[in-house]
Amino acid sequence: MKKRIFVTLKPGVLDPQGRAVHHALDGLGYAGVNDVRIGRLIELDVADDVSDETIAEMCEKLLANMVIENYRIEDAA
């Protein structure tokens, strides 16, 4: 069973990487980009009996830093 975990910075946490990329997009001439925030996608291949609760625990213990990040778990197609 495959799961996708999206780890993103919490709103209000400054994202220097996103800002640099935003600046680069501006430099390429793309107008209308209001904001860029960079996150992380983690793909997990887990046994079928691993619950989303267990995966949430993995996120909170290691995969995300709850001080600065949120996470979202999705079933991968």
Place this chain on the structure above:
Amino acid sequence: MNSAVITFPGSNCDRDMMVALRDVFGKAPTQVWHRDTALPDNLDFIALPGGFSYGDYLRSGAMAANSPIMREVKAAAERGVPVLGVCNGFQVLTEAGLLPGALMRNAGQHFVCRDVALKVENAQTLFTAAYDAGETITIPVAHHDGNYFADEATLDALEGEGRVVFRYTQATNGSRRDIAGIVSAGGNVLGMMPHPERAIDPAHGGTEGRRLFQAVMEGLAATA
């Protein structure tokens, strides 16, 4: 003084830290490997050195914070054993939950490697008793992820409790309130981005880090 330096795969300031501890404490520290499951008996001081543990995979310090030896470091910290985390060591301490907040990518994106001026905000901790309150000292920094972040409530609490120990006198990496080092509520765990172990000998270009280790030694001798 029985001290230990924890070495993680990718630590690269562990030898500098060992030299500093041996020089100031007069006794060589024990080097402890991250996979060890026990610390030496009767430890007086534990240092988590700088470097790039686990290649900074996932987040700086995140993997090291979950290594076997960190269970023992946490237990020792809870018993009141002084723990110093420098640079990557500070990142490990926040990831391990021994200190609040997180260390993010420098706001300017660049690796910052130079001497910085630090204001000693609290000279009444075990680590800073040999400095004067408000004194400005010069210590080198060398990091990419030193941008200290915590929410406003946490920052206010840290300030109110005197737990902001060192502050950059000039913006260095985007840290909230220019925080360079903080202590735990119990006062026995210090995390700081600047490297005091790189400022203990005149040949380093400065010796103002030396008093941090001296203060620990004298503080522990006084309470022994």
